Amino acid sequence: MLSKKTQYAFHALTYLAENQDKGPVLISEISEERKISLKFLENILLELKKSGILGSKKGKGGGYYLIKPPEEIGLAKIIRLLDGPIALLPCVSLNYYERCENCQEEICGLNVVMSEVRDNTLKVLENKSLKDVLRKH
Amino acid sequence: MLSKKTQYAFHALTYLAENQDKGPVLISEISEERKISLKFLENILLELKKSGILGSKKGKGGGYYLIKPPEEIGLAKIIRLLDGPIALLPCVSLNYYERCENCQEEICGLNVVMSEVRDNTLKVLENKSLKDVLRKH
DNA sequence: TTATTAGTCTATTAAAATGGTAGGGAATAT
DNA sequence: ATATTCCCTACCATTTTAATAGACTAATAA
Structure with missing residues (x-):
């Protein structure tokens, strides 16, 4: 079974994909919309960023965003990254x-x-x- | 990934299948041949017995044995049983x-x-x- | 420049799962 | 009767999982 971590990652990534037009999205927004513990989600998004799947922007108007279009982000990669x-x-x-x-x-x-x-x-x-x-x- | 428990179960079951002609096989023999902790293996074999995959016999000349021929024991069942x-x-x-x-x-x-x-x-x-x-x- | 916003980073923690151990008890064969 | 062998319950140590805390850094706007 996939860990919660990986499941949350999918939640976050699909949310980002569905809101790509809005520019950077706040961690807190994803956390609320998808009902994921804020602090736990922080770690997950950071990990996704470090592995080159997400980009981020600090300060006002900041947040996370997909670096590549959704069709170029393979599921196997995400699972391997977070679940091994x-x-x-x-x-x-x-x-x-x-x-x-x-x-x-x-x-x-x-x-x-x-x-x-x-x-x-x-x-x-x-x-x-x-x-x-x-x-x- | 499959747990050690399930991996050991496969070891034990294949050993039993390969030695079906010998009648009941000692836990200790399987443990030695397949390098599995004796006490851990006891638990595993007991579980396999309770779920109807193995039979056992106590006392001298006792041990574990397959109840059904190997071709009737499906892999999915074993995995579900021990790993969920x-x-x-x-x-x-x-x-x-x-x-x-x-x-x-x-x-x-x-x-x-x-x-x-x-x-x-x-x-x-x-x-x-x-x-x-x-x-x- | 200062306050605010928002991600970054390290550490900690509680609970559960995993892998393994201990030691009698019960059945069976001789 | 006794040696043999599986049965059963409980326990333990370690690792993993899920979550939390809090200080820090960077970007922006007033």
């Missing part, structure tokens, strides 16, 4: 690979199946963007 | 559904995408069995 690996086992993770302890990959059948799961998952997440998860009106 | 939901969001979980707080499912785009991820994942996990993850020799 998407794969179900470290030994089949593309971005967070770690050898399994006590397990010989060469003869491990789980490895094969979990790679397949990963590929199926990524087929969706890498080809869908923020644009695909905006609210439907 | 397979879906990435509570609101798209088939077996552990919960409404998301602060989110209107009807207009939520994430819901749609995450349902697709779930379906893709289950397509693999529900159609693969223990037999498919045995060691390849």
Whole structure:
């Protein structure tokens, strides 16, 4: 399951996408609109900024904004950033690979199946963007 | 990511499948062969027994054994049992559904995408069995 | 220049989950 | 009867998660 952190990130990002025309949006506005603890949200937005997904502006008229258009922000990237690996086992993770302890990959059948799961998952997440998860009106 | 608990469960189950002919297998044997803490493994096997995947026998000559042939033990069931939901969001979980707080499912785009991820994942996990993850020799 | 606004940063905390341990108790075979 | 082996309950340490606090810095407007 995705952590609250990641879920909140999606909330915030879709809110920003839906309000792109308004220029920078206040953390507090997102916090109120999407019912997310203000301080927790601060951390999340900062993280998204540091990883190059968001831009920010301080002072009056400031706030956060998307740097790229929503269709260029992939879902897999967001999840990896805040939640870590998407794969179900470290030994089949593309971005967070770690050898399994006590397990010989060469003869491990789980490895094969979990790679397949990963590929199926990524087929969706890498080809869908923020644009695909905006609210439907 | 799957928890150690689930990973150990797969270790134990494949070991049991590979040694079905030997009759009941000692916890201690599995523990040694697959390098899993004995006491932790006890808990896991007990859980698998209670959910009807394993049988056991006490006393001399006792141990654990598979109740059904490996090809009838689905991977999704094992994961759900020890790790809970397979879906990435509570609101798209088939077996552990919960409404998301602060989110209107009807207009939520994430819901749609995450349902697709779930379906893709289950397509693999529900159609693969223990037999498919045995060691390849 | 000063007050205000708004993001930045570091640290802390409470609660839950994870991974593992301890030690009897109960059933069974010899 | 006794050795063997699983059963059961409780406990513990560590890590992760979710959230909070508060001081600091940068930008803007009066």
